[in-house]
Amino acid sequence: MSDTRPPRVTGRFAHRATLRRSVGLLGSFRFEQTAPEVFYGGVARDTVDLIGDLYTGLTGRDLTGTTVVDVGGGPGYFADAFDGVGARYVPIEPDPTEMHAAGLQVGGAIRGSGLALPVRTGSVDVCFSSNVAEHVSRPWVMADEMLRVTRPGGLMVLSYTLWWGPFGGHETGPWHAFGGEYAARRYARKHGREPKNRYGVSLFDVSCAEGLRWARATSDGELLAAFPRYHPRWAWWLVKVPVVREFLVSNLVLVLRRN
Structure with a gap:
């Protein structure tokens, strides 16, 4: 993959x-826990656009008739969006509580x-995982x-x-910058309950460098693109800058073709 020009798949x-898309998506994060249907509804539509565009860039076809596996699909917020474009959507989720959290029935x-x-x-045909x-x-x-x-x-x-991005600590941020355990304890003191995303249990410190290293080293796939999920196109260059990318990329997308 060229680090200076986006490959055709993107x-x-x-x-x-666009900047407008970025502002809309980032603004919806405030609803993640208070009104998840608002947050995940918008993310679902954006995810279908993302996966559909990448699949078309790779194969020249749309998602009609494809089997799409969503690893960590939760309660199935993405189901209707993928069904709407003719894909067979299969969410895989380890936590039964999470699967039924929204009261959705996903065949x-x-x-x-x-x-x-x-x-x-x-x-x-497609295997993806989001957040x-x-x-x-x-x-x-x-x-x-x-x-x-x-x-x-x-x-x-x-x-x-x-x-190390602004959302790395999830609801415990921005205090995660001082350590995940510190941020979790501070959240518990302030709110009187443990955070949903507990550092070291259900939240871990993953980096941009680790993801790029894995994607470039795997023998089972070819890295086609790496870019910030929620940034406008003109800011995608941030992925190329070590250290800086850990703080400013926020959410990394790795796109691979299976060998």
Whole structure:
């Protein structure tokens, strides 16, 4: 992959990555816990645009008739959006409480771990994960599993929140900058309860450098693109700058083609 010019696979999505889109998505984060249907509804539509554009860039086809696996799909907020474009959407979620949190019924939902996906090798057209890797103790094992289940020539997309970015601590931020354990204890003192995302248990410090290193080293896939999920196109260059990217990229998208 060239580090100076975006590969063809990102061409369609690059036109969609405007400042207006960025402001809208970042503004919706305040609803993540108070009105999750508002937050996840917008993210779902944006995710379908992202995956659809990348899949078209890779294959020249849209998502109609494809099987799309969502690793860490939670209660299935993305189901209707993917159904609307003709894809067969299969969320995989390890936590039964999370699966039923929104009261949604998603046909074909699977309870299973991202570290050992209950899916046949090379059987799906698209495997993606959105904002999950930072909640997994071994994120690169999960990434390997995602590539394993993707068919040769298929699309794998891993999008995750960087620890040193503004949203790295989730609800405990920005105090996570002083340490994840400190931020968790401070949150508990202030709110009288433990944070939903507990550092060292359900929230981990994943970096941009780690993701790029894994994507470039894996023999099972080819890295096609790496860019900030919520930034406008003109800010994608931040991924190229060591150290700076850890603080300013916020959410990294890794796009791979399965070998």
